[in-house]
Amino acid sequence: MSLAKPVMRGLLGKRLRFHLPIAFALSFVAAIGFKYGVTEPRKQAYADFYKQYDAVKEFTAMKEAGVFESVRPSGE
């Protein structure tokens, strides 16, 4: 009875061929995840904010809250 000769060469290459595609795939997943988890929502948030933005209303609210120094609230 004889045993099969164990693999003795190319072990590092085999490890690299296994791990490098995973490394590239994971890095792309990280980039895509950041793009669709952070970048696109931030762009959309800014677009949505200015779509419904009423500058006069916001200014009046800030004025009445006393935020500005050049313009005081109505009561003052």
Added chain:
Amino acid sequence: MAHPSQLGFQDAASPVMEELLHFHDHALMIVFLISTLVLYIIVAMVTTKLTNKYILDSQEIEIIWTVLPAVILILIALPSLRILYLMDEINDPHLTIKAMGHQWYWSYEYTDYEDLGFDSYMIPTQDLTPGQFRLLEADHRMVIPVESPIRVLVSAEDVLHSWAVPALGVKMDAVPGRLNQTAFIASRPGVFYGQCSEICGANHSFMPIVVEAVPLEHFENWSSLMLEDA
């Protein structure tokens, strides 16, 4: 202004700052891509005893790890140059304000129509009223009309200073004997804070910048009042 434990930029209050924000997200995405790849490779390499002592060269991998970084750099450079040229566009300002740096306060001059000028000192901590921000408030704010292109000419009377307002995406060095120009548009009304950004002596951290963006009619009322008080 910045809030406690903030990590990212302040909310953009000008179109240029919005572009800078989105570009930063794009560049950071590329940073995460490269960092994930490198970290995975490092962990894979330190967790093995396997070696190959007989590698001499490999033309294929040399080409890959030259071309790929070049492509990545181009992907960063193109939006970067786009924003750079966007910031330099002739924008026909409605108002020009001179911001002069002194040790240790700013002075603002509105000389387009009348001769309006005033100093802007930091409000000391002991003089703050409840709700005001420590080391950020100034006794006189630089008031501007909202949604109007503003040109700021920045210079200094003594040593180097730098006029910066992060929310507006503006920073310009104040150099004695030199007139630097920057421009911005405040997209929304509000109060925007900045701090001197070039070391200028003992009170470098205590000469803040406060920009107040209000509708045009209120800006005109304010400037009339300031001229009367002067």
